[in-house]
Amino acid sequence: MLIRSPKAWELPESAITPENLYHLTKRRDFLRALGVTGFALAARDVLAATAGFPTKVNPAYRDPALKPTAYEHITSYNNFYEFGTDKAEPKVNANKGWQTDPWTVEIAGLVRNPFKIEANDLVMKMGGAEQRVYRLRCVEAWSMVVPWDGFELSKLIALADPKAEAKYVKFTTFVDRKNAPGQRAGNLDYPYVEGLRLDEAMNELSFIATGIYGKPIPNQNGVPLRLVVPWKYGFKSIKSIVKIELTDKQPKNTWQVLQSAEYGFFANVNPAVDHPRWTQASERVIGGGLGGRQKTLMFNGYEKQVAALYAGMDLRKNY
Protein backbone atom coordinates (compact mmCIF):
# COMPACT_ATOMS: atom_id res chain seq x y z
CA MET A 1 0.00 0.00 0.00
CA LEU A 2 1.14 3.49 -0.80
CA ILE A 3 1.21 5.94 2.09
CA ARG A 4 1.93 9.50 1.16
CA SER A 5 1.48 12.76 2.99
CA PRO A 6 -0.38 15.46 1.07
CA LYS A 7 1.53 18.53 0.01
CA ALA A 8 0.58 22.01 1.14
CA TRP A 9 -1.11 22.77 -2.15
CA GLU A 10 -2.94 19.50 -2.59
CA LEU A 11 -6.66 19.94 -2.97
CA PRO A 12 -9.52 17.57 -2.41
CA GLU A 13 -11.05 16.47 -5.73
CA SER A 14 -14.12 18.54 -4.82
CA ALA A 15 -12.15 21.78 -4.85
CA ILE A 16 -10.71 21.34 -8.34
CA THR A 17 -12.23 23.41 -11.12
CA PRO A 18 -13.98 21.02 -13.47
CA GLU A 19 -13.14 21.31 -17.15
CA ASN A 20 -16.61 22.54 -18.07
CA LEU A 21 -16.21 25.44 -15.65
CA TYR A 22 -12.76 26.13 -16.99
CA HIS A 23 -14.37 27.13 -20.27
CA LEU A 24 -16.43 29.84 -18.57
CA THR A 25 -14.62 33.13 -18.63
CA LYS A 26 -16.65 35.49 -16.46
CA ARG A 27 -16.29 35.15 -12.74
CA ARG A 28 -20.04 35.62 -12.34
CA ASP A 29 -20.71 32.68 -14.69
CA PHE A 30 -18.26 30.66 -12.72
CA LEU A 31 -20.00 31.35 -9.42
CA ARG A 32 -23.44 30.76 -10.89
CA ALA A 33 -22.29 27.48 -12.38
CA LEU A 34 -20.91 26.35 -9.05
CA GLY A 35 -24.13 27.36 -7.34
CA VAL A 36 -22.58 27.81 -3.94
CA THR A 37 -20.67 31.04 -3.47
CA GLY A 38 -19.19 30.01 -0.13
CA PHE A 39 -17.76 26.87 -1.60
CA ALA A 40 -16.03 28.81 -4.34
CA LEU A 41 -14.47 31.16 -1.83
CA ALA A 42 -13.25 28.27 0.30
CA ALA A 43 -11.62 26.76 -2.77
CA ARG A 44 -9.85 30.08 -3.41
CA ASP A 45 -8.45 30.08 0.09
CA VAL A 46 -6.89 26.66 -0.40
CA LEU A 47 -5.51 27.63 -3.79
CA ALA A 48 -3.86 30.73 -2.35
CA ALA A 49 -1.42 28.49 -0.48
CA THR A 50 0.27 27.60 -3.74
CA ALA A 51 2.48 30.15 -5.40
CA GLY A 52 0.82 31.79 -8.35
CA PHE A 53 -2.54 30.05 -8.16
CA PRO A 54 -5.24 30.75 -9.13
CA THR A 55 -3.90 31.99 -12.40
CA LYS A 56 -5.31 34.53 -14.84
CA VAL A 57 -5.93 33.59 -18.42
CA ASN A 58 -3.77 35.64 -20.77
CA PRO A 59 -6.18 36.32 -23.66
CA ALA A 60 -3.30 37.07 -26.05
CA TYR A 61 -2.35 33.40 -25.88
CA ARG A 62 -5.74 31.82 -25.92
CA ASP A 63 -6.85 31.13 -29.49
CA PRO A 64 -10.59 30.41 -29.19
CA ALA A 65 -10.29 27.96 -32.08
CA LEU A 66 -8.13 25.68 -29.95
CA LYS A 67 -10.03 23.07 -27.96
CA PRO A 68 -8.01 22.00 -24.91
CA THR A 69 -7.34 18.27 -24.54
CA ALA A 70 -9.01 16.58 -21.56
CA TYR A 71 -7.05 16.94 -18.29
CA GLU A 72 -7.23 13.17 -17.85
CA HIS A 73 -5.47 12.61 -21.19
CA ILE A 74 -2.85 15.31 -20.65
CA THR A 75 -1.93 13.74 -17.32
CA SER A 76 -2.16 10.05 -18.32
CA TYR A 77 -0.36 9.99 -21.67
CA ASN A 78 3.18 11.08 -20.88
CA ASN A 79 6.68 10.77 -22.25
CA PHE A 80 8.88 11.10 -19.17
CA TYR A 81 11.49 8.39 -19.67
CA GLU A 82 12.91 8.95 -16.18
CA PHE A 83 9.79 7.11 -15.01
CA GLY A 84 9.43 4.53 -17.78
CA THR A 85 9.09 4.42 -21.54
CA ASP A 86 5.40 3.51 -21.74
CA LYS A 87 2.91 6.37 -21.83
CA ALA A 88 1.08 5.09 -18.74
CA GLU A 89 4.17 4.57 -16.57
CA PRO A 90 5.10 8.14 -15.52
CA LYS A 91 1.71 8.71 -13.88
CA VAL A 92 2.30 5.66 -11.68
CA ASN A 93 6.05 5.83 -11.10
CA ALA A 94 6.43 9.59 -10.61
CA ASN A 95 3.93 9.49 -7.74
CA LYS A 96 5.61 6.87 -5.57
CA GLY A 97 7.78 8.86 -3.22
CA TRP A 98 9.73 11.12 -5.55
CA GLN A 99 10.32 14.27 -3.48
CA THR A 100 9.58 17.46 -5.41
CA ASP A 101 8.81 19.95 -2.65
CA PRO A 102 10.85 22.01 -1.87
CA TRP A 103 12.56 22.23 -5.27
CA THR A 104 15.61 24.38 -5.94
CA VAL A 105 16.57 25.64 -9.35
CA GLU A 106 19.90 27.22 -10.20
CA ILE A 107 20.46 29.93 -12.78
CA ALA A 108 24.13 29.99 -13.71
CA GLY A 109 26.75 30.33 -16.44
CA LEU A 110 27.40 33.49 -18.44
CA VAL A 111 25.20 35.80 -16.38
CA ARG A 112 25.92 38.79 -14.19
CA ASN A 113 23.39 37.71 -11.59
CA PRO A 114 23.59 33.97 -10.94
CA PHE A 115 21.22 32.69 -8.25
CA LYS A 116 19.57 29.67 -6.67
CA ILE A 117 15.92 29.82 -5.75
CA GLU A 118 13.07 27.62 -4.51
CA ALA A 119 10.42 26.99 -7.17
CA ASN A 120 7.53 28.66 -5.30
CA ASP A 121 9.68 31.69 -4.51
CA LEU A 122 10.64 31.91 -8.16
CA VAL A 123 7.01 32.01 -9.26
CA MET A 124 6.31 34.86 -6.84
CA LYS A 125 9.43 36.66 -8.02
CA MET A 126 8.18 36.34 -11.61
CA GLY A 127 5.01 38.13 -10.55
CA GLY A 128 2.84 35.03 -10.26
CA ALA A 129 1.56 32.75 -12.98
CA GLU A 130 -0.67 33.28 -16.00
CA GLN A 131 -2.47 30.80 -18.20
CA ARG A 132 -1.73 30.28 -21.88
CA VAL A 133 -3.27 27.74 -24.21
CA TYR A 134 -0.64 26.19 -26.48
CA ARG A 135 -0.54 23.41 -29.02
CA LEU A 136 1.84 20.58 -28.14
CA ARG A 137 3.20 18.45 -30.97
CA CYS A 138 5.24 15.35 -30.14
CA VAL A 139 7.95 14.08 -32.50
CA GLU A 140 6.01 10.78 -32.44
CA ALA A 141 3.30 12.50 -34.53
CA TRP A 142 0.62 13.08 -31.92
CA SER A 143 -0.65 16.38 -30.56
CA MET A 144 -2.54 17.96 -27.70
CA VAL A 145 -3.76 21.40 -26.71
CA VAL A 146 -2.68 22.27 -23.17
CA PRO A 147 -3.73 25.16 -20.93
CA TRP A 148 -0.38 25.80 -19.21
CA ASP A 149 0.04 28.00 -16.16
CA GLY A 150 3.38 29.66 -15.59
CA PHE A 151 5.54 32.57 -16.63
CA GLU A 152 7.50 33.74 -19.65
CA LEU A 153 11.05 32.39 -19.77
CA SER A 154 12.41 35.76 -20.96
CA LYS A 155 11.52 37.30 -17.58
CA LEU A 156 13.70 34.79 -15.77
CA ILE A 157 16.61 35.23 -18.17
CA ALA A 158 16.36 38.99 -17.96
CA LEU A 159 16.60 38.72 -14.16
CA ALA A 160 19.81 36.71 -14.50
CA ASP A 161 21.19 39.40 -16.82
CA PRO A 162 23.11 37.49 -19.53
CA LYS A 163 26.61 38.59 -20.47
CA ALA A 164 27.30 39.63 -24.06
CA GLU A 165 29.03 36.34 -24.91
CA ALA A 166 26.02 34.22 -23.85
CA LYS A 167 24.52 32.62 -26.98
CA TYR A 168 22.66 29.55 -25.74
CA VAL A 169 20.60 28.38 -22.81
CA LYS A 170 21.22 24.90 -21.44
CA PHE A 171 18.55 23.21 -19.31
CA THR A 172 19.27 20.25 -17.06
CA THR A 173 16.80 18.05 -15.24
CA PHE A 174 17.09 16.21 -11.91
CA VAL A 175 18.88 12.97 -11.08
CA ASP A 176 17.27 10.67 -8.52
CA ARG A 177 18.18 7.08 -9.29
CA LYS A 178 16.38 5.81 -6.22
CA ASN A 179 12.97 7.16 -7.20
CA ALA A 180 13.24 7.30 -11.00
CA PRO A 181 13.22 3.74 -12.37
CA GLY A 182 14.13 4.88 -15.90
CA GLN A 183 17.31 6.50 -14.58
CA ARG A 184 18.11 3.32 -12.68
CA ALA A 185 17.64 1.29 -15.85
CA GLY A 186 19.71 3.82 -17.79
CA ASN A 187 17.29 3.95 -20.74
CA LEU A 188 18.80 7.36 -21.70
CA ASP A 189 21.90 9.30 -20.64
CA TYR A 190 20.89 11.18 -17.50
CA PRO A 191 20.50 13.90 -16.49
CA TYR A 192 18.30 14.83 -19.45
CA VAL A 193 19.64 17.95 -21.14
CA GLU A 194 17.97 20.36 -23.54
CA GLY A 195 19.01 23.63 -25.09
CA LEU A 196 17.80 26.69 -26.93
CA ARG A 197 19.51 29.49 -28.77
CA LEU A 198 19.30 32.60 -26.58
CA ASP A 199 17.02 34.38 -29.07
CA GLU A 200 14.70 31.35 -29.05
CA ALA A 201 14.64 31.38 -25.27
CA MET A 202 13.84 35.10 -25.29
CA ASN A 203 10.94 34.63 -27.72
CA GLU A 204 7.58 35.64 -26.27
CA LEU A 205 6.26 32.06 -26.62
CA SER A 206 8.97 30.37 -24.52
CA PHE A 207 7.35 29.57 -21.22
CA ILE A 208 8.08 27.91 -17.90
CA ALA A 209 5.02 25.91 -16.87
CA THR A 210 4.15 25.41 -13.22
CA GLY A 211 0.58 24.27 -13.75
CA ILE A 212 -2.02 22.75 -16.07
CA TYR A 213 -5.68 23.78 -16.18
CA GLY A 214 -5.13 26.16 -13.29
CA LYS A 215 -3.75 23.49 -10.99
CA PRO A 216 -0.16 22.84 -9.90
CA ILE A 217 1.54 20.73 -12.55
CA PRO A 218 1.34 16.98 -11.78
CA ASN A 219 4.59 15.09 -11.20
CA GLN A 220 4.28 13.16 -14.47
CA ASN A 221 4.05 16.39 -16.49
CA GLY A 222 7.30 17.80 -15.12
CA VAL A 223 6.74 19.19 -11.64
CA PRO A 224 7.43 21.93 -10.61
CA LEU A 225 9.16 23.82 -13.46
CA ARG A 226 8.90 22.64 -17.01
CA LEU A 227 9.93 24.32 -20.24
CA VAL A 228 7.27 24.81 -22.94
CA VAL A 229 8.40 25.75 -26.45
CA PRO A 230 5.25 25.12 -28.49
CA TRP A 231 6.76 25.49 -31.99
CA LYS A 232 9.23 22.66 -31.30
CA TYR A 233 8.69 18.93 -30.87
CA GLY A 234 7.73 17.98 -27.34
CA PHE A 235 11.07 16.47 -26.34
CA LYS A 236 12.54 20.01 -26.34
CA SER A 237 10.14 20.96 -23.53
CA ILE A 238 12.32 19.56 -20.75
CA LYS A 239 10.59 18.61 -17.50
CA SER A 240 11.50 19.15 -13.84
CA ILE A 241 14.37 21.58 -14.42
CA VAL A 242 17.08 21.96 -11.77
CA LYS A 243 19.60 24.07 -13.69
CA ILE A 244 19.42 26.78 -16.32
CA GLU A 245 22.80 27.77 -17.67
CA LEU A 246 23.76 30.45 -20.17
CA THR A 247 26.58 29.27 -22.43
CA ASP A 248 28.54 30.30 -25.51
CA LYS A 249 28.47 26.80 -27.01
CA GLN A 250 25.48 24.94 -28.41
CA PRO A 251 24.40 22.45 -25.73
CA LYS A 252 24.21 18.79 -26.74
CA ASN A 253 20.63 17.76 -26.09
CA THR A 254 19.97 14.19 -24.91
CA TRP A 255 18.05 12.86 -27.92
CA GLN A 256 20.50 14.36 -30.39
CA VAL A 257 23.40 12.66 -28.61
CA LEU A 258 21.55 9.34 -28.67
CA GLN A 259 20.30 9.42 -32.27
CA SER A 260 21.49 12.43 -34.23
CA ALA A 261 20.10 11.12 -37.54
CA GLU A 262 16.59 11.32 -36.11
CA TYR A 263 16.64 14.16 -33.57
CA GLY A 264 18.42 17.46 -34.02
CA PHE A 265 19.14 20.51 -31.89
CA PHE A 266 16.39 22.71 -33.31
CA ALA A 267 13.57 20.13 -33.57
CA ASN A 268 11.17 22.69 -34.98
CA VAL A 269 7.79 21.25 -35.93
CA ASN A 270 7.96 20.97 -39.71
CA PRO A 271 5.44 19.02 -41.82
CA ALA A 272 7.81 19.09 -44.81
CA VAL A 273 10.67 17.27 -43.08
CA ASP A 274 9.81 13.69 -42.21
CA HIS A 275 11.16 11.63 -39.37
CA PRO A 276 13.16 8.74 -40.91
CA ARG A 277 10.58 6.25 -39.64
CA TRP A 278 7.27 8.07 -39.98
CA THR A 279 5.59 11.01 -41.62
CA GLN A 280 5.48 14.41 -39.92
CA ALA A 281 2.99 15.84 -42.42
CA SER A 282 0.08 15.02 -40.15
CA GLU A 283 -0.59 14.10 -36.53
CA ARG A 284 -2.93 12.08 -34.33
CA VAL A 285 -5.07 14.27 -32.11
CA ILE A 286 -5.08 12.98 -28.53
CA GLY A 287 -8.67 12.41 -27.44
CA GLY A 288 -9.76 12.36 -31.08
CA GLY A 289 -11.02 8.78 -30.81
CA LEU A 290 -10.71 6.37 -33.70
CA GLY A 291 -10.54 9.12 -36.31
CA GLY A 292 -8.64 12.17 -35.24
CA ARG A 293 -5.80 12.89 -37.60
CA GLN A 294 -5.06 16.43 -38.70
CA LYS A 295 -2.49 18.19 -40.86
CA THR A 296 0.57 19.42 -39.02
CA LEU A 297 1.20 23.15 -39.26
CA MET A 298 4.58 24.77 -39.96
CA PHE A 299 6.18 25.67 -36.61
CA ASN A 300 3.11 24.01 -35.10
CA GLY A 301 1.00 27.03 -36.06
CA TYR A 302 3.36 29.62 -34.56
CA GLU A 303 4.98 30.74 -37.80
CA LYS A 304 4.07 34.37 -37.18
CA GLN A 305 5.91 34.48 -33.85
CA VAL A 306 9.01 32.42 -34.66
CA ALA A 307 9.68 32.17 -38.42
CA ALA A 308 12.02 35.18 -38.29
CA LEU A 309 14.33 33.27 -35.91
CA TYR A 310 15.22 30.88 -38.73
CA ALA A 311 15.42 33.24 -41.70
CA GLY A 312 17.97 31.99 -44.23
CA MET A 313 18.48 28.65 -42.46
CA ASP A 314 18.16 25.32 -44.26
CA LEU A 315 15.53 23.63 -42.12
CA ARG A 316 16.18 20.27 -43.80
CA LYS A 317 19.71 20.27 -42.45
CA ASN A 318 18.85 21.99 -39.18
CA TYR A 319 16.05 19.63 -38.19
Added chain:
Amino acid sequence: MLILEKLLRSKVVVWTLLVVPGLWPLWPIFIREDASVTADPLKYVLHHLGFVACILLATVLSFSPLRVLWPKWGVVQALNRHRRLVGVAVFVYAALHLATHLVFEGGLELAAVPTTLKTAVGKPFQLTGLFAFTILLVLAATSSNAAIKLLGGKVWKNIHRIVYLAAGLAVYHQAAARKLFPMQVVWIFAPLVILEIARVWKQRRAKA
Protein backbone atom coordinates in the same frame (compact mmCIF):
# COMPACT_ATOMS: atom_id res chain seq x y z
CA MET B 1 0.69 -32.81 -18.83
CA LEU B 2 -1.92 -35.15 -20.21
CA ILE B 3 -4.59 -32.54 -19.59
CA LEU B 4 -2.54 -29.89 -21.38
CA GLU B 5 -2.00 -32.25 -24.28
CA LYS B 6 -5.73 -32.99 -24.50
CA LEU B 7 -6.60 -29.31 -24.36
CA LEU B 8 -4.10 -28.44 -27.06
CA ARG B 9 -5.47 -31.15 -29.31
CA SER B 10 -8.88 -29.51 -29.20
CA LYS B 11 -9.63 -27.16 -32.08
CA VAL B 12 -12.01 -25.15 -29.92
CA VAL B 13 -9.24 -24.42 -27.40
CA VAL B 14 -6.75 -23.42 -30.08
CA TRP B 15 -9.29 -21.22 -31.87
CA THR B 16 -10.08 -19.51 -28.56
CA LEU B 17 -6.38 -18.94 -27.89
CA LEU B 18 -6.04 -17.37 -31.32
CA VAL B 19 -9.12 -15.15 -31.22
CA VAL B 20 -9.06 -13.80 -27.65
CA PRO B 21 -5.87 -11.70 -28.10
CA GLY B 22 -7.62 -9.91 -30.95
CA LEU B 23 -10.51 -8.96 -28.71
CA TRP B 24 -8.25 -7.83 -25.86
CA PRO B 25 -8.16 -4.08 -26.80
CA LEU B 26 -11.90 -3.86 -26.06
CA TRP B 27 -11.05 -4.21 -22.37
CA PRO B 28 -8.84 -1.10 -21.83
CA ILE B 29 -10.75 0.99 -24.38
CA PHE B 30 -14.37 0.33 -23.44
CA ILE B 31 -14.48 -1.38 -20.06
CA ARG B 32 -11.57 -0.08 -18.01
CA GLU B 33 -11.41 3.16 -20.05
CA ASP B 34 -7.70 3.52 -19.36
CA ALA B 35 -6.88 7.16 -20.15
CA SER B 36 -3.43 6.30 -21.46
CA VAL B 37 -5.18 4.08 -24.02
CA THR B 38 -8.26 6.21 -24.83
CA ALA B 39 -5.87 9.11 -25.52
CA ASP B 40 -5.22 7.42 -28.86
CA PRO B 41 -7.11 4.13 -29.00
CA LEU B 42 -6.15 3.39 -32.59
CA LYS B 43 -2.46 3.53 -31.74
CA TYR B 44 -3.04 1.02 -28.97
CA VAL B 45 -4.90 -1.30 -31.38
CA LEU B 46 -2.16 -0.88 -34.00
CA HIS B 47 0.65 -1.80 -31.61
CA HIS B 48 -1.34 -4.59 -30.02
CA LEU B 49 -2.13 -6.30 -33.33
CA GLY B 50 1.50 -6.13 -34.42
CA PHE B 51 2.57 -7.47 -31.04
CA VAL B 52 0.18 -10.45 -31.29
CA ALA B 53 1.31 -11.17 -34.86
CA CYS B 54 4.94 -11.28 -33.68
CA ILE B 55 4.17 -13.56 -30.74
CA LEU B 56 2.17 -15.97 -32.92
CA LEU B 57 4.88 -15.98 -35.58
CA ALA B 58 7.55 -16.88 -33.02
CA THR B 59 5.17 -19.47 -31.56
CA VAL B 60 4.34 -21.24 -34.81
CA LEU B 61 7.99 -21.29 -35.86
CA SER B 62 8.92 -22.96 -32.58
CA PHE B 63 6.67 -25.96 -33.30
CA SER B 64 9.01 -27.76 -35.67
CA PRO B 65 12.23 -27.37 -33.63
CA LEU B 66 10.25 -28.55 -30.61
CA ARG B 67 9.25 -31.63 -32.57
CA VAL B 68 12.82 -32.39 -33.54
CA LEU B 69 14.03 -31.92 -29.97
CA TRP B 70 11.21 -33.80 -28.19
CA PRO B 71 9.54 -35.99 -30.83
CA LYS B 72 7.71 -38.16 -28.32
CA TRP B 73 6.31 -35.40 -26.13
CA GLY B 74 2.52 -35.39 -26.45
CA VAL B 75 2.18 -31.61 -25.98
CA VAL B 76 4.57 -30.99 -28.87
CA GLN B 77 2.68 -33.46 -31.04
CA ALA B 78 -0.58 -31.71 -30.18
CA LEU B 79 0.84 -28.31 -31.12
CA ASN B 80 2.12 -29.58 -34.44
CA ARG B 81 -1.40 -30.54 -35.48
CA HIS B 82 -2.24 -26.82 -35.63
CA ARG B 83 0.72 -25.46 -37.56
CA ARG B 84 -1.27 -24.34 -40.55
CA LEU B 85 -4.07 -22.78 -38.49
CA VAL B 86 -1.63 -20.78 -36.34
CA GLY B 87 0.29 -19.77 -39.46
CA VAL B 88 -2.85 -18.41 -41.09
CA ALA B 89 -3.67 -16.59 -37.82
CA VAL B 90 -0.29 -14.82 -38.05
CA PHE B 91 -1.31 -13.61 -41.50
CA VAL B 92 -4.72 -12.46 -40.27
CA TYR B 93 -3.20 -10.42 -37.41
CA ALA B 94 -0.61 -8.93 -39.77
CA ALA B 95 -3.39 -7.99 -42.22
CA LEU B 96 -5.44 -6.35 -39.44
CA HIS B 97 -2.28 -4.56 -38.27
CA LEU B 98 -1.69 -3.19 -41.79
CA ALA B 99 -5.36 -2.20 -42.18
CA THR B 100 -5.18 -0.39 -38.84
CA HIS B 101 -2.04 1.42 -39.98
CA LEU B 102 -3.83 2.59 -43.13
CA VAL B 103 -6.67 4.05 -41.03
CA PHE B 104 -4.25 5.36 -38.38
CA GLU B 105 -2.34 7.39 -40.93
CA GLY B 106 -4.85 8.03 -43.67
CA GLY B 107 -8.23 8.01 -41.95
CA LEU B 108 -11.22 6.21 -43.39
CA GLU B 109 -10.84 7.63 -46.89
CA LEU B 110 -9.82 5.07 -49.46
CA ALA B 111 -8.20 7.85 -51.48
CA ALA B 112 -5.55 8.22 -48.76
CA VAL B 113 -4.36 4.62 -49.05
CA PRO B 114 -1.90 5.13 -51.96
CA THR B 115 -0.28 8.07 -50.14
CA THR B 116 0.08 6.05 -46.94
CA LEU B 117 1.61 3.12 -48.84
CA LYS B 118 3.92 5.46 -50.72
CA THR B 119 5.16 6.87 -47.41
CA ALA B 120 5.64 3.31 -46.13
CA VAL B 121 7.78 2.29 -49.10
CA GLY B 122 10.15 5.22 -48.48
CA LYS B 123 10.89 4.27 -44.87
CA PRO B 124 12.87 1.13 -43.97
CA PHE B 125 10.93 0.73 -40.74
CA GLN B 126 7.58 0.60 -42.53
CA LEU B 127 8.86 -1.12 -45.67
CA THR B 128 10.17 -4.12 -43.72
CA GLY B 129 6.72 -4.55 -42.19
CA LEU B 130 5.08 -4.31 -45.58
CA PHE B 131 7.53 -6.82 -47.06
CA ALA B 132 6.99 -9.27 -44.21
CA PHE B 133 3.25 -8.93 -44.73
CA THR B 134 3.62 -9.66 -48.47
CA ILE B 135 5.47 -12.87 -47.65
CA LEU B 136 2.76 -13.91 -45.19
CA LEU B 137 0.15 -13.14 -47.85
CA VAL B 138 1.84 -15.49 -50.32
CA LEU B 139 2.12 -18.19 -47.67
CA ALA B 140 -1.50 -17.84 -46.59
CA ALA B 141 -2.66 -17.90 -50.20
CA THR B 142 -0.81 -21.18 -50.76
CA SER B 143 -1.87 -22.79 -47.51
CA SER B 144 -4.71 -24.93 -48.85
CA ASN B 145 -4.46 -28.65 -49.59
CA ALA B 146 -5.15 -27.84 -53.23
CA ALA B 147 -2.15 -25.52 -53.34
CA ILE B 148 0.12 -28.20 -51.87
CA LYS B 149 -1.08 -30.66 -54.48
CA LEU B 150 -0.71 -28.18 -57.30
CA LEU B 151 2.85 -27.16 -56.36
CA GLY B 152 4.05 -30.54 -55.16
CA GLY B 153 5.20 -31.15 -51.59
CA LYS B 154 8.85 -30.29 -52.14
CA VAL B 155 8.32 -27.02 -54.01
CA TRP B 156 5.64 -26.02 -51.51
CA LYS B 157 7.96 -26.68 -48.60
CA ASN B 158 10.77 -24.68 -50.16
CA ILE B 159 8.46 -21.74 -50.85
CA HIS B 160 7.23 -21.81 -47.27
CA ARG B 161 10.78 -21.59 -45.94
CA ILE B 162 10.72 -17.86 -46.76
CA VAL B 163 8.72 -17.51 -43.56
CA TYR B 164 12.14 -17.26 -41.85
CA LEU B 165 12.84 -14.15 -43.91
CA ALA B 166 9.50 -12.76 -42.77
CA ALA B 167 10.52 -13.45 -39.17
CA GLY B 168 13.82 -11.61 -39.63
CA LEU B 169 12.00 -8.62 -41.11
CA ALA B 170 9.46 -8.71 -38.28
CA VAL B 171 12.25 -8.56 -35.70
CA TYR B 172 13.70 -5.44 -37.34
CA HIS B 173 10.26 -3.89 -37.83
CA GLN B 174 9.26 -4.41 -34.21
CA ALA B 175 12.60 -3.19 -32.86
CA ALA B 176 12.34 0.02 -34.93
CA ALA B 177 8.78 0.75 -33.82
CA ARG B 178 9.83 2.53 -30.65
CA LYS B 179 12.21 5.42 -29.92
CA LEU B 180 14.32 3.10 -27.72
CA PHE B 181 14.99 -0.58 -28.37
CA PRO B 182 12.02 -2.50 -26.92
CA MET B 183 13.05 -5.51 -24.84
CA GLN B 184 9.88 -7.36 -25.86
CA VAL B 185 11.57 -8.21 -29.16
CA VAL B 186 14.12 -10.22 -27.19
CA TRP B 187 11.69 -12.15 -25.06
CA ILE B 188 9.46 -12.92 -28.04
CA PHE B 189 12.15 -14.09 -30.45
CA ALA B 190 15.10 -15.19 -28.30
CA PRO B 191 13.46 -18.51 -27.24
CA LEU B 192 12.92 -19.31 -30.93
CA VAL B 193 16.57 -18.60 -31.75
CA ILE B 194 17.68 -20.88 -28.91
CA LEU B 195 15.36 -23.66 -30.08
CA GLU B 196 16.61 -23.36 -33.66
CA ILE B 197 20.24 -23.55 -32.54
CA ALA B 198 19.43 -26.61 -30.45
CA ARG B 199 17.65 -28.20 -33.40
CA VAL B 200 20.55 -27.67 -35.79
CA TRP B 201 22.96 -28.98 -33.16
CA LYS B 202 20.88 -32.13 -32.62
CA GLN B 203 20.42 -32.79 -36.34
CA ARG B 204 24.16 -32.41 -36.99
CA ARG B 205 24.99 -34.77 -34.18
CA ALA B 206 22.53 -37.36 -35.55
CA LYS B 207 24.19 -37.20 -38.96
CA ALA B 208 27.71 -37.58 -37.60
